[in-house]
Amino acid sequence: MKSLPGLLSSRDPGWTEWADVIVVGSGIAGLTAALRLRGQVERIAVVTKDVLAAGSTQWAQGGIAAALGPEDTPEQHEVDTLVAGAGACDLDAVRVLVTEGPDAVRELIEWGANFDKDPEGNLSLTREGGHHRDRIAHANGDATGAEIQRALIEAVKRAPEILVFEHAMVVDLVTADDGGIAGLTIHVMGDGDDDGVGLVRARAVVLASGGLGQVFSQTTNPSVSTADGMAIALRAGARLRDLEFVQFHPTVMYLGPDSRGQQPLISEAVRGEGAFLVDWDGERFMQGVHELADLAPRDIVSKAIMKRMLETGHPNMWLDARHLGGEFWQRRFPNILASCRSHGVDPVTDLIPVAPACHYASGGVHTDLWGRSSVPGLYATGEVACSGVHGANRLASNSLLEGLVFSRRIADVLPGELRPLGEPARHVGAAGVVPGTALKEVQETMSSRVGVLRSSTGLTEAVELLGKIASTSAGAIDPAAWETTNVLTISLALAEAALRREETRGSHWREDFPDRDDAHWAGHFDAQMTDGATAVSFTPSPATDTDTHEGAAR
Known part of the structure; x- marks a missing residue:
């Protein structure tokens, strides 16, 4: 694969700080880690690229999944998660998620998160795609993420021992001579020159920086989701x-x-409340595709929409929720209602035009069951991490739960594993960046060739085009160039892994290899970089046999 910068170009650090633990990211995963670590370590710093509330958690609409209902069990939640994950989940990680999840949600409520209740005062639980039980707790109708973010920020403000760096972009992790973490370099936006940075020395770093949504042209992710955490790791x-x-x-x-x-x-x-998909002729096309029809796992529904779009030549399908009524819309989904109306669509009277777009990265920094990465002193949690719970396709509303559960686990072990405050090692690899103006070209390449439907031809072209971009050098060294280099770094690794996985599994859909192939591809593609060169290799593992258990959750 084409070599990329092993370090981002920047000036030498002009100032120095220190912390026992640096948490990168301020969503549910990052703030949970920081709050759980307080009182266990002397000094905690939270670094976030925008304000505390600007990450993906804020945008989470549906809710958080956990076996909290009277007829639900962790075992049923486990089966639904494994089925959605299409044989690529880590069974032990899934069991950690579903068994520790209910207590994690209860702790979130203790911290001040207010979830919707039914008339009897119990949690109001709903259902989403892939779930066989009502187990999605939500807040303010469709503003669950915003409520969770509010509660966590308020809790952080009550914790003076947590130092917060807002508008601060991490440039690179800093390692010691033994290869373990010694800190990181950051650039505080608007503080000095565009390429001026500071050094924050640390005994451990927890990455909770979110996903890679801006790798693609259309995404549900906010603009800050430029794969920074994955790239620096x-x-x-x-x-x-x-x-x-x-x-x-x-x-x-x-x-x-x-x-x-x-x-x-x-x-x-x-859709969990009764909306359904139709094509341009008004036909409900999810009937017969899956036993859960419109509430099938997301990969199934996305593929069905794309197939109908390809068959009919139309650029979108439609969501029909008109029968829910205006009062229900206003009470249950006020923010979605307002968003639709702001774009000229009234879901009370109109069909909503819909099409698939990039939403969530199931992969990321590989961790064990306690959030440890392969680099000593580096932990990862939330969307930036690959804990193994999502497999090839995340079950709806498991993402917020993953951030809660595995951040709690990191806080359980990290204080006893703190490294000495190490001296940064001298980096010997070549530093560089690509132009910030190349971002659109990277995104267009990924969307057109590495999107929902993939093929050998498109993926090969993507690797070649991205490699050409990697060979360009930037005139300006600034946050735009850093972000674009991060996006490109992860795009190349993603495209290479997608090219080499010659099967269809979960959210990875190959038109030239339309079937799941456990005989050859039960396992994982791993990426590692040495001196700017990224190697992608396959690690075989036994497939998780979920097909025979699909009925167990009903």
Whole structure:
């Protein structure tokens, strides 16, 4: 694969800080880790590229999944998660998620998160795609993420021992002579020159920086989701896993062929409340595709929409929720209602145009059951991580739960594993960046060739085109160049893994290899970088046999 910068170009650090633990990211995963670590370590720093509330957690609509209902069990939640994961889940990780999840949600409530209740005062639980039980707790109708973010930020503000760096972009991780973590370099936006940075020395770093949504032209992710955490981990020597398993949400509002960036999400919970998909002739096309029809796992629904679009030549399908009524819309989905109306669509009276768009990265920094990466002193949690719970396709609303559960686990072990405050080693690899103006070309290449439907021809072209971009050098060294280099770094690794996985599994859909192939591809593609060169290799593992258990959750 084409060599990339092993370090981002920047000036030498002009200032120095220190912390026992640096948490990169301020969503549910990052703030949970910071809050759980307080009182266990002397000094905690939270670094976030925007304000505390700007990450993906804020945008989560549907809710958080856990076996909290009277008829539900962790075992049923486990089966649904494994079925969605299409044989690529880590069974032990899934069991950790579903068994520890209910207590993690209860702790979130103790921290001040207010979830919706039924008239009897119990949690109001709903259902989303792939779930056989009502187990999705939600807040303010469709503003679950915003409520969780509010509660966590308020808790952090009550913790003076947590130092917060807002508008601060991490440039690179800093390692010691033994290859372990010694800190990181950051650039505080608007503080000095564009390429001026500071050094924050640390005994451990927890990556909780979110996903890679901006790798693609259309995404539900905010603009800050430029794969920074995955890229800095890769450059520091960490192993990344399952990058090819990118989930495309089936019901993203279609705004036209020229729309780019963050697109309006129409939560799966809308279908959970009775909405259904139709084509341009008004036909319900999910009937007979899957036993759960419109509430099938996301990869199934996305593929069905794409197939119908390809068959009919239309650029989108439609979501029909008119029968829910205006009062129900206003009470249950007020924010989605307002978003639709702001784009000229009233879901009370109109069909909602929808098409799949990039939503979630099931892969990321490979971790064990306690959030440890392959680099000593580096931990990862949330969407930046690959804990093994999502496999080839994340079950709806398991993402917020994963951030909660595995951040708690990191806090359980990290204080006893703190490294000495090490001296940064001298980096011997070549530093560099690509032009920030190349971002659009990278995104267009990924969307057109590495999107929902993939093929050998398109993926080979993508690797070649991205390699050409990697050979360009930037005139300006600034945050735009850093972000674009991060996006390109992960795009190349993702495209290479997708090219080499010659099967269809979960969210990875190959038109030239349309079947799941456990005989050859039961396992994981791992990416690691040495001196700027990324190697992608296959690690075989036994397939998780979920097909025979699909009925167990009913």
